Amino acid sequence: MPQMLALIHTSQVFLSVETMMKQMFAEIMPEVRLINILDDSLLADVMTEMSIRNDVTKRVCLYVLAAEAAGADAVLSLCSSVGPAIDVARKLVNVPVIKIDDAHTEKAVREANRIGVMATAGTTLKPTVALLKEKAAILGKEVEIQPALANSAFAALMRGDKDEHDALVVETARALAPGVDLILFAQASMTRLGPTVQEATGLPVLTSPRLAIEYTRRVLEERRSRQLRTSED
Numbered sequence: 513m514p515q516m517l518a519l520i521h522t523s524q525v526f527l528s529v530e531t532m533m534k535q536m537f538a539e540i541m542p543e544v545r546l547i548n549i550l551d552d553s554l555l556a557d558v559m560t561e562m563s564i565r566n567d568v569t570k571r572v573c574l575y576v577l578a579a580e581a582a583g584a585d586a587v588l589s590l591c592s593s594v595g596p597a598i599d600v601a602r603k604l605v606n607v608p609v610i611k612i613d614d615a616h617t618e619k620a621v622r623e624a625n626r627i628g629v630m631a632t633a634g635t636t637l638k639p640t641v642a643l644l645k646e647k648a649a650i651l652g653k654e655v656e657i658q659p660a661l662a663n664s665a666f667a668a669l670m671r672g673d674k675d676e677h678d679a680l681v682v683e684t685a686r687a688l689a690p691g692v693d694l695i696l697f698a699q700a701s702m703t704r705l706g707p708t709v710q711e712a713t714g715l716p717v718l719t720s721p722r723l724a725i726e727y728t729r730r731v732l733e734e735r736r737s738r739q740l741r742t743s744e745d
Contacts, residue, residue, distance in 0.1 A: 515586075515732050516545045518579030520572070522554040522591040529700050533590075533721050540722075541729045547582060549575045558593045558635050572597035573604055580605045585735055588612065588728050592698055592720075595639035608731050612700060613643055615727035616718045620696045621647045623716070626656045628692035630684060630709075631699055632665035632677070640698040660688040669701065681705050682712050689713035 521530075537546060557568055572594055579587045586608040589598045595611055602609045620627050621644060629644065631637045637659045648655045665680040681702060685695060695709060696718045703719040710717045 514543055514545045515736060516547060516582070516584045517541070517728065517732065518547050518549060518582065518584035518587045520575050520579070520587060520589045520591070521548060521550040521552070522558075522594060523552050529703065529721070532703065533700070533725070536722055536725050540725050541732070544729075544732065547579070547584065549579060551575065555591060555593055555635075559633060562635060564594065564596050568594065569597040569600050573601040576601035576605055576609055580607050586610060586728060586731055588724065590700065592640055592700075593633065593635040595643060608735065610724070610728055610731060611643070612720045612724045613640060613698070615723035616696060616720045617643045618647045618651075619723060620644065620694055620718050621651055621653060621655055624655070624692070624694035626658065626692045626694075628685075628688040628695045628715075629657060629659045629698055630662065630681070630688065630695055630702065631659070631697075632662045632669065632681065632702065633699060634661055636698040637661060640696070644696075656692075658688060658692050660684050678705060678708070682709060685709040685713050689715055694718065 551571060554568060554571065558564055576587050584607060588610045590612050592613050595613065598609055598611055617640065627644060629637060629640055631640065641657050641659055644655065644657050662680045662684040665677045668676040668680065688695065692715065694716045695713065697703065697706065697720065700721050703721055706717045706719045
């Protein structure tokens with residue numbers, strides 16, 4: 513019986529990202545069944561309030577519980593902005609609940625001492641910086657974190673102006689680059705600009721989708737191995 517992975521989505525806007533990730537899932541874990549849980553009001557509510565209200569946390573928890581009830585072997589949250597709500601939801605279920613940021617933030621901490629964190633949505637910076645600090649504490653490493661927000665870029669993307677969005681991201685990256693060793697994109701929606709920013713700054717750029725999917729595959733494999741050992745006992 514194939515394993516099942518539940519994906520929690522908070523937006524329908526980023527179709528190019530969704531297409532890219534579908535291709536990655538097909539490449540990296542073709543045998544895993546994917547189920548999708550979508551609430552496109554979540555990100556909008558977080559961005560309106562610039563914080564995670566209790567009702568948002570409650571909804572995220574209910575979706576994670578629903579994923580477990582549906583038989584999911586793991587849950588992957590595809591939204592960085594609801595990270596703190598995922599921390600609460602993890603305590604309610606017996607399956608792994610993974611953030612899209614888990615893998616690339618850990619890689620950043622392992623590989624750099626001065627990390628630049630870039631975002632186009634202000635709601636994403638705080639949880640990503642907090643996650644980097646959490647990963648650093650686990651690894652017993654001190655890191656310097658420099659957040660940078662590409663002002664107006666997200667709004668440009670929402671109105672379909674990719675050229676302005678891209679120019680603002682590159683401009684912000686160039687300003688950030690002199691003070692950091694590595695740039696981490698806090699949002700999957702920025703992924704396609706990784707090579708462009710790397711060329712513009714000369715710095716390594718970490719994006720979340722591929723690393724998150726590869727990490728999730730390892731989590732699923734470890735879960736299956738444990739289940740097989742348990743059944744043999």
